[in-house]
Amino acid sequence: MSHGEIRERLDDYVDGCLTPERQAVIEAHLADCEDCRREVDFLRPLLAEARTLPPSLEPPTDLWGSIQQRIGRRRVRDHTLWSVRYQLAAAAMALLLLGSLLTVLLLRPEPVKVIATAPAVAAVPGFPAGWRETEDSYRRAAADLEEALAGAKPRLAPATVAVLERNLRIIDDAIAEARAALAADPANREVLEMLADMYAKKVDVLQQVTKLSAVL
């Protein structure tokens, strides 16, 4: 085997999954090749270290309260009951909740059903089941972040605020367009995904800006 071929197999060599013949070939090569020896000398302690990383790390917050609520069949958590340590952490959690809901919605195995007559969604007829919950959670996430950002605005230059507002409008316009397309074609999962992406983008941008402006 050439040096290049042997290098390709050094992973298998240190993992001990080569035939004895191959192993012998590589060992012979290692005796002569400084470069490959150094690679193996790096990999062995790395793997030993990786295997002895602590198997358990305590979560920084006690998650039991939130889990208890969720297994108590309360799918969407009450806003005020969140363990809000920091405004940013809360906003980040809101974004993640949005992510989980979208995941549920998009990974749902059966075709997305159309709600015909639910009175609460009368304003958005033709949207997929579960969409209202998702959209509500997005709005709360965005509202949380907008509040956090409002607190940071006095520290931002007016030009920066104008730029951010313009970009948020661009995202809102994109959301409106994708939303209209989904209303016209509620079974279209590709549109649903793109709309979800735009929502995620808006929350992500708000989160990014809030974080950046909190640094200094």
Add this chain to the structure above:
Amino acid sequence: MRRAQVGDAHAFEELYRRSAGRVYALCLRLTGDAVRAEELTQDVFVRCWERLRSFRGDSAFASWLHRLAVNVVLMAARSERRRERRVTPAGDPAELEGSGHVTDPGTRLDLEAAIRRLPPGAREVFVLHDVEGYGHAEIADVAGIATGTSKAQLHRARRLLREMLQR
């Protein structure tokens, strides 16, 4: 365990207390994101509660929960990768203000920090293979990728770690 299986929330809390650290460590290493790891840890225990009745006791509970956690994290990662994926924020104030996670070379914290910086696909395979001891065939199975992809990602992860750890 039996009590938790029949829906005793107190018993389930006991299970949570005993195994939260293990699940959180796995979620944290697989995602490289502390906030995401907290959310996924919750998801794992909610899923665990829903499925607990189906746990037969013919395997150890710890390894059953471990496999469940891997599935929850990888499923979420796969779905996120198809959609918008958040860029890990570099502007995290804690990163600048805190003690920092880069400490003496050769310490565990250093390796943990380097793992966090790996690209998602390579990180998942490295954590499962080199930290958790999964084989490539198993990884291919749970991650929904080809065995060759798992090997390629492991190779990439190890090369990147070598560069990052500068050894």
Add this chain to the structure above:
Amino acid sequence: MAHHGLRLALLVTLAPAVVAAQQPIAEARSADPGGTVKISVPSGTVRVTGWDRDSVELGGTIGGGQRLEFGIQGRETRIRIVPVPDAREGGASALRVRVPRGSHVAIRTSSADVNVDDLQGAVDVASVSGSIRVSGNARTIYAESAAGSVDIEAYTKVVRAKSVDGAVTVRRAAGFVEVSTVSGTATVMGRNLWEGQVTTVSGDIRFEGGFDSPGSFRFETHSGAIALVLPSSVRADVDIVAFGGRVESDFGPAGARAFSTGPDGTRLTIKSFKGDIRIRRQR
């Protein structure tokens, strides 16, 4: 934690050099060659360059009403420009910092432009409205600015670059790349890319490069145009999603939205709500 806070407090009281009006600075301290350097500058410019010495050297000027904190604790060097208490206005600083080439460098600015060159460690830059430029061969690069542009030209295997309003450009990428902006243009050029995504809302997406299979790459925009230039020999499973815009491709059967150009290829997802999509062969 309390212990740590105490040590930091001590560090700050020992280290600060108070500067009145716009003043030149020149200071140097020895530093760990593989340590962390954290730099925080509100406005002006900061230029960080790697060198072969085991020390951190500071030069340039500090804006009026600001003072410098420069301290080393263990393997961590901290450089901060902070307002003097009761100062009326914070002036712009122009900071030049030389750091050991292998350092992990973290930079935070409000409006200050950032320029980083010749580092081999990890680079993290975050700014509210400053522009960011990174060149060299840093191990990993994370760069984000809300209103400023981000420009990276580095042979680096892990790059994450992000803006809201600004253009984001990554050249010489290799490995993993994530690029995101809302209205700026996103440009990525590279080789041997194995995983990544380029997303905008209204900004155009331009990509020219090749892949190291297996892997996956995603391009997504709402209304920007997507222009990809791929090598003739590219092996990819292409999936195109488009609603309003035109789709033109030199690869695959005419009009096909899902096709493969070879076995075991990179998964390419290309999505645009209403922008045009063009996939061209590299010449």
